[in-house]
Amino acid sequence: MKRNRSVSTFRCIAVACLAVASGTAVAQAANYPSRPITIVVPFSAGGGVDAMARVLAEKLRTTLGQSVVIENKGGGSGMIGAQAVVKAQPDGYTLLMGSAGETAINPYVFKTRMQYAPQTDLMPISLVVKVPNVVVVNPSLPYKTIDELVAYAKANPGKVRYGTSGVGNPQHLSGELMARQAGVQLTHVPYRGASNQLLDVIGGNIEMTFVSLAGARQFIKDGKVRAIGITSQGKSVLAPDIPAISDSSSLKGYSLENWFGLFAPKGTPAPVIARLNGAVVEALKDPGLSTRLRELGGNPTPMSPDQFAAFIKQDAMKFAKIVEDAKITPDN
Template sequence: MSFVREGATGADYAASRHFDCRSVPKDALMKTSQRLSMFVRATLAAGVLAHAAAAHAEFPDHSIRLIVPFAASGTTDLAARLVAEFAGRELGQTIVVENRAGAGGSLGMEQVARAQADGYTLGMATMSTHGTNPVVYAGRLRYDPIKDFAPVSNVATVPSVFAVHPSVPAKTMQEFIALAKAEPGKYTYASPGTGSLGNANVEHFAALAGIQLLHIPYKGGGPAMNDAIAGQVNAITDNLPSALAHIRAGRLRALAVLGEQRSPMLPDVPTYVELGYPQMGGGGWFGIVAPAGTPKDVVARLNGAIHAAMRQPEFITKMEEAGATLIPGTPERFGEQIGEAIQRYQRAAKIAKFQVE
C-alpha cells in the first residue's frame, strides 16, 4: 500500500503509485514473462485453429477441379463427369473435369500429387495409375501411389475382356491356348501401349498358361481396337464397355472376362477364375483421390458428396449401361484397395517379367 501526505499534488500521487521493477526478485519477473509468453502463444494458436476450422467448415467456397489422367472418352471419363455433375450439386459448387492424358495416366497423377492439399484439386485414380504403373515403371514414376495421395472414395469396377478376331480358329480360351502352344509366338495381341494395364494383364495370363504371344503396342486404345477388328492383330484385351459393341456385332469373339464374376452383358463368357487362373484377380477400378495432407474433414465432406451422387438413379443407370459396377466405400478401404493392387501386380511382374526398363 502507498501513503500520500496531506496536500500532495497529483504528480506526487502518481509518483507514489509508480511501480519499481527493481524491487521485485528476478526469478519472479522471469516467471511472469514466461506466463505472458505462453498466454500469447496459446492465444495465437487458438486463433489459427479457429480460422482453419472455419475454413474447413465453409468447404467448398469455390469451384473444384477433377483431373482425369486420360483422354475425354471411355468409362473413366464418363464416371468423372457423372461425379462432377452430381457431387457438385451436393457440394453447391462446380466441379470442372480436366483431361490430362499422357504416360499411361502418370502425367495427370503427377499434377494431382503436387497440387495444394486443400480439397480443390482431385484426381481420378485407376488400376493403371495406382496398380500397374508403380510396378511396371518402378523407380521412374514421379509420384508415390501411397504417400502422395489421400484416398477419398472408390467409384466403380469395370471388367475387361480378352477377345480374338473371328479369323482365329478358337471358340474358347482352351482352344486358343492349344493353338498358341502349338505355334509359340505366332499369335499377336494389341494393347494401348507398352506397360499398359492391357499389356500387363495379357503377359501375366500368358505366363500362367504357358504360352508365348507377340505383343503389338499402340498409342492408345482406339488405334489398338481398330486394328483388332480389322484383323491386323489376332487378339486384344480391353475394358468390356469399349469392346462390347464389336463383340455383339461379330467383329470380335470374347473368350474370357477379367472380373469378380461373369458379366450380365456377356453371360456365356467365363471369367479367368473359372478357367483356372485365380491369380488374375478381378477387373479394373477407378476412384477419387486428393493430394496427401488434405484435411480429414474435407476428405469426409467429399466422400459424403460422392456417395450421395452415386445414389442418384441417373448416375446408377448410366454406369450400368457402361458395364460398370458401383463400389462406394470409405477412404480407408480405398487406400487398402490401392495397396492390394500394387501387391497383385508385383506378384504378376515376378511371374511374367513385364517391367519396363
C-alpha cells in the same frame, strides 16, 4: 528450472498451434465447398476415365452445391496429371480421377522416372468404379473359349499376339498374368487407343485383345469380334453373357480389373476428405448415375477412404509381382 519452463512453454505453444490447426480444418470442412472444384483427368478427353469423371461430376455438382470442372492433363502414362494434383494446394479444390495405372502400377514399371509416390503423396477419397476388360478374338479363329485359346497357345508358342493400349497398363498386365498362370507364351503388341486394337483383331493382324467392355460392345454386337472371357473374378453384372476367365479350367481364380477412383493431394484436411467421400457415396447410390456408369463399362463400387487405401495396397502388391515376374519395363 528455466530449461523446464522453456520446455513447458514450448509444449503449450505446440498444443495451441495444433488446436488452431484443428479448428481451421473443421472450419474449412464446415464451409466446404465454397467455390468450384476441379477434377483432373490424367488422360485426354473422350477416354474411359474422362467419360466416367464427367458423369460423376454432373452428379457431384448437385450433391456438393458447387460447379465441378473436368480438366484433362494427359501424357506420361497418366503421371503428368497425377503429379499436377500432387503439387496442388491440399484444400479439396483440386482432385484426381485416377486409374490403377498412375496410382498403383506405374511405381513398379517406371520406378525412378516417377516424380511422386502415389501411396504417400495422394489421399484416397473413394473408389468409384471397377472396370474389367474383355478378351475378344476374330470370329474366324478356331478357339471359342478361354480353354481352347490356352490349348492353342500351348501348341503354338508365341503365335498368339494380344493387343493392349500401352506398356504396363492393366490390359498389358492382364495378358502377362494369363500367360504365366496358364503356362503359355503370348506376344504383346502395344497400341495407342482401343480402336486400333479392335480394328487389327478384325483385320487378322493380331489374334486377340484385352479391351474395355465399352470399347468392344458395339463390335461384339455386330459380330465383328467374339468375346470369350472377362477379367473380373466371376461373371460381371456388366456383361452376364460373357464367361469369366476365372471360371475356365485352365485359369481358375484369374482376376485383374482396372479401376477409377477419386484422390486428393497429401495434407487435405480429414473433414474435407470425409465430406467428399460422403458426396461420392451418395452420388453412386443414384440409380441413374449407376446405370450410366455401367453403360460406360464401370461397376460402381464406393468405399470409405480407409477401405480404398487398403484396396490400393492389396492391388499394388499383385501388380508388383506381375511386373517383376514378366520383367516389364517402359521399353517392352
